[in-house]
Amino acid sequence: MDTESDVIYWKDKEEIILKVRGIKKYFPVRKGVFRKVSGWIRAVDGVDLDIAKGKTLGIVGESGCGKSTLAKLILMLIKPDSGKIIFEGRQIQDLSEKELKPIRRKMQIIFQDPFSSLNPRLTAAQTIEEGLEILGIPRSERRKRIEEILELVGISKKDADKYPHQFSGGQRQRIVIARALSVNPVFIVCDEPVSALDVSVQAQIINLLRQLQEELGITYLFISHDINLVGYMSDMIAVMYLGKILEIGETEEVLKNPLHPYTKILLSSVLEPDPRKRKRFSVKGEVDSGDIGSGCKFQRRCELFETDCLQEIPLKRVKENHWVRCIKTKVT
Amino acid sequence: MRILEVKDLRLGFIQDGRIVLALDDISFFVKKAETVCIVGESGCGKTLTSLSIIRLTPPSAKILGGKVIFEGRNLLKIPEKEMREIRGKEISIIFQEPFTSLNPVFTIGDQLKEAIYIHEKISEEEVEKRCIDLLKLVGIPSAELRMKSYPHQLSGGQRQRVMIAMAICCRPKLLIADEPTTALDVTVQAQIIELFRRLKQEYDLSLLYVTHDLSVVAHIADRVYVMYSGMIVEEGDVFQIFYNPKHPYTRGLLESIPYKVKRKERLKSIPGFTPDLLNRPSGCPFHPRCRSSSDICFKEKPEMRYVENGHGVRCHLLEG
Amino acid sequence: MSTWQLLKKNRLAILGLVFLLFFFLFAIFGLIVTSGKNPIFNPYTIRLQEKLKPPFSKANKEVLSPDQIPPFGIYIFGTDDLGRDVFSRMLQGAWVSLTVGFVSVGISTAIGIIIGGIAGYYGKEHPFVDILITGMIDIMLCFPSFFLVLTVMAFVPGSIYTIMAVIGLTNWMGTARFVRAEFLSLREQDFILAAKALGLSEFRIIFRHMLPNAMAPVLVSATLGIASAILIEAGLSFLGFGVPPPYATWGGILSDGRRYLFDAPWLTFIPGIAILFVVLSFNLFGEGLRDALNPRLRE
Numbered sequence: 006m007d008t009e010s011d012v013i014y015w016k017d018k019e020e021i022i023l024k025v026r027g028i029k030k031y032f033p034v035r036k037g038v039f040r041k042v043s044g045w046i047r048a049v050d051g052v053d054l055d056i057a058k059g060k061t062l063g064i065v066g067e068s069g070c071g072k073s074t075l076a077k078l079i080l081m082l083i084k085p086d087s088g089k090i091i092f093e094g095r096q097i098q099d100l101s102e103k104e105l106k107p108i109r110r111k112m113q114i115i116f117q118d119p120f121s122s123l124n125p126r127l128t129a130a131q132t133i134e135e136g137l138e139i140l141g142i143p144r145s146e147r148r149k150r151i152e153e154i155l156e157l158v159g160i161s162k163k164d165a166d167k168y169p170h171q172f173s174g175g176q177r178q179r180i181v182i183a184r185a186l187s188v189n190p191v192f193i194v195c196d197e198p199v200s201a202l203d204v205s206v207q208a209q210i211i212n213l214l215r216q217l218q219e220e221l222g223i224t225y226l227f228i229s230h231d232i233n234l235v236g237y238m239s240d241m242i243a244v245m246y247l248g249k250i251l252e253i254g255e256t257e258e259v260l261k262n263p264l265h266p267y268t269k270i271l272l273s274s275v276l277e278p279d280p281r282k283r284k285r286f287s288v289k290g291e292v293d294s295g296d297i298g299s300g301c302k303f304q305r306r307c308e309l310f311e312t313d314c315l316q317e318i319p320l321k322r323v324k325e326n327h328w329v330r331c332i333k334t335k336v337t
Numbered sequence: 338m339r340i341l342e343v344k345d346l347r348l349g350f351i352q353d354g355r356i357v358l359a360l361d362d363i364s365f366f367v368k369k370a371e372t373v374c375i376v377g378e379s380g381c382g383k384t385l386t387s388l389s390i391i392r393l394t395p396p397s398a399k400i401l402g403g404k405v406i407f408e409g410r411n412l413l414k415i416p417e418k419e420m421r422e423i424r425g426k427e428i429s430i431i432f433q434e435p436f437t438s439l440n441p442v443f444t445i446g447d448q449l450k451e452a453i454y455i456h457e458k459i460s461e462e463e464v465e466k467r468c469i470d471l472l473k474l475v476g477i478p479s480a481e482l483r484m485k486s487y488p489h490q491l492s493g494g495q496r497q498r499v500m501i502a503m504a505i506c507c508r509p510k511l512l513i514a515d516e517p518t519t520a521l522d523v524t525v526q527a528q529i530i531e532l533f534r535r536l537k538q539e540y541d542l543s544l545l546y547v548t549h550d551l552s553v554v555a556h557i558a559d560r561v562y563v564m565y566s567g568m569i570v571e572e573g574d575v576f577q578i579f580y581n582p583k584h585p586y587t588r589g590l591l592e593s594i595p596y597k598v599k600r601k602e603r604l605k606s607i608p609g610f611t612p613d614l615l616n617r618p619s620g621c622p623f624h625p626r627c628r629s630s631s632d633i634c635f636k637e638k639p640e641m642r643y644v645e646n647g648h649g650v651r652c653h654l655l656e657g
Numbered sequence: 658m659s660t661w662q663l664l665k666k667n668r669l670a671i672l673g674l675v676f677l678l679f680f681f682l683f684a685i686f687g688l689i690v691t692s693g694k695n696p697i698f699n700p701y702t703i704r705l706q707e708k709l710k711p712p713f714s715k716a717n718k719e720v721l722s723p724d725q726i727p728p729f730g731i732y733i734f735g736t737d738d739l740g741r742d743v744f745s746r747m748l749q750g751a752w753v754s755l756t757v758g759f760v761s762v763g764i765s766t767a768i769g770i771i772i773g774g775i776a777g778y779y780g781k782e783h784p785f786v787d788i789l790i791t792g793m794i795d796i797m798l799c800f801p802s803f804f805l806v807l808t809v810m811a812f813v814p815g816s817i818y819t820i821m822a823v824i825g826l827t828n829w830m831g832t833a834r835f836v837r838a839e840f841l842s843l844r845e846q847d848f849i850l851a852a853k854a855l856g857l858s859e860f861r862i863i864f865r866h867m868l869p870n871a872m873a874p875v876l877v878s879a880t881l882g883i884a885s886a887i888l889i890e891a892g893l894s895f896l897g898f899g900v901p902p903p904y905a906t907w908g909g910i911l912s913d914g915r916r917y918l919f920d921a922p923w924l925t926f927i928p929g930i931a932i933l934f935v936v937l938s939f940n941l942f943g944e945g946l947r948d949a950l951n952p953r954l955r956e
Contacts, residue, residue, distance in 0.1 A: 109856035208593035208606030
């Protein structure tokens, strides 16, 4: 980001629990017998974010935009190539595993695939118990706490000693949430938490997440390709494309008045569940991948493209609650 | 004019020596140039149904009864040889995963040509031209060059377009599409749906579209069949289903979409989870999750009753 | 369906398992009755006057001293060229074969897990480690295993311990590959990332989360490996590089019987068929195990 000002996106009185500045992660592309590096995939290419305590920041984007990589970077599951991650006021991107350990339990993650998210050899109770062990809860008190947490996520304690394959997809996701809660986190990254679930079950899990936020004050980073869902869950929404945030702002504002050409295309592609609202689509081109080169990430597909788009474009504040990375938008 | 009519289709699986019923009296039809959607979640049997039409069900599945009438013939009774002539030529199917549906070691051109050669004997130049025209039709840029590409060199959306090209190459009367856009990005999905719309308009293509996504259904369907646990619970035209849903499951499904829901409101959900097709609940299979179920729901399977023209529901609560 | 249920359905595998249990009991029985100062079945007693007697032939009590008479007065499997009771020798050899099988597989499995685990866990971030280990595996695999063992045995004093060590040290490659492959795919699974997010130590992640999930192919490989080890030992004994006399091993008995193939065929057939059945049973059970474990893994 251009400035390191304290409160970028949220209203002044909000407490910022997580700040991300200039985060980058490039993956090498290796070719040939000797695996020489022939190019770089810029998975995350300079992202700045703030998340206010107890709120939800939603990230929306299509495949290859880098949202999953971003999630893993924030949680330090992979190391960033450059940039800063400031959690609860402390910089964590350079800490060693040992130093990170006490911090890790405060930031947890819920993944998309309920099948591979749980160790098939541990029962639900054992999965949750690991977290309690980390907190240092003595053995005698653990069972009680396990049952409390299971109840919180809607799993009956009769099922505590069952194995993952004995549960349905929705129930497995609840156990994943239970595991995340077992260490009393303050921040949870939800990476497509309901995409692999049936529609009728998605609503259950979403309601659960909302309830937990209200009761426990948990902060969420909610990542999804489902725009309706992100719109419902988030206080603020960010649109990602090829590793960069192209637009960010208060959810209602961005969804009502999209400013970036990509956001406009994205929102116009959303199908509404109403037969009277059928649309004709004239979207062209495929989702980009690979190295775009310098300048705007959307240059290859943008109808408004001109040579000025080839320089680095900063995120501009166009309204009190709305930022865009495009030279074509006017500040109001 | 009905291109396809499925009547009382019953299908079961052999498990531990017994037969477990999976598809229970499935009946539906598709008219010429019509788009019919079968909508349901996982384990409802919609994919099984679409496979039954062209007899590509797994070997452990047994057809227990019913008819699949296509152009006057019952497809369940004709010899395999005749069935093979129908597949790909009269009735085509495309699947969800464009990644695994194409053979990675052959070029796009080879696979497309093969699809044509199986059913038609035409010259090499004609086939080549047909293929290029097809690729252009489905919106693949630089079609001549793409003929020599391999599947891994194309994106997911492009692969799906190639699948569609292969499916329509012999001008089938009916195209069955099983969740063709689920694995694709939102913007790509929009393009594929637009393609289907165009094909329907320009070629009078009848489309049987199987999906779990109600938004897609709202967008392309003329008529809809809602399936739950091996049974059709509601049927009607798209407006009837979206504006006057009668079955508790259909209603629950529509209400659980986060569309135009205020942030402070809760989403409405359906309690419980979708049952396994091999472990269907008794009576009305939705009864364990239904807020209004009563004794009869657990004992008896409800009959299909028509509440208005073409709008049918299978629910005990609507009787009497 | 659990692994056990699936396994039960495979008749051949169960047959193999049953036979293996029988073999175990035979070996343990053999250990008990052939050891000590005055074993019930004595594999060492030489009775030159009773040599090359066919199976089930009666002992000629007149020419034997009381302690030379075999139990029940019968040579159940006949006698060899030194008049030793073949049945007693088979009993002793069973235990040796079993020991060689299990210990050498234990060694090779342990080595395989460690090497494969390191390659699989650190290989992605440190490609050099992976290349080094994979290269080592490939080089070792170039040598036909039996000749490798034979070559080493030529330089090393032959004893049951060296044989077990050598077989163990030359057969870890299959296990290493399996473990490496499983670890590589497990690393990307979400539950491993979740464990890391919880703050679990690497040690714990490897031993509690990854290893138990990687054991399936190792188990199958170990089962088949035991059969292979027994065969290798039999082959070594046959060529004279095996466990030295007076210990009886099935391969040794077979080898000694070569010269009398036409006069006393039972000396080669009995150990040969016994080896055949044991190896076959291990193979059937091992393959049944592999098939039973597979569909569940695919779930």
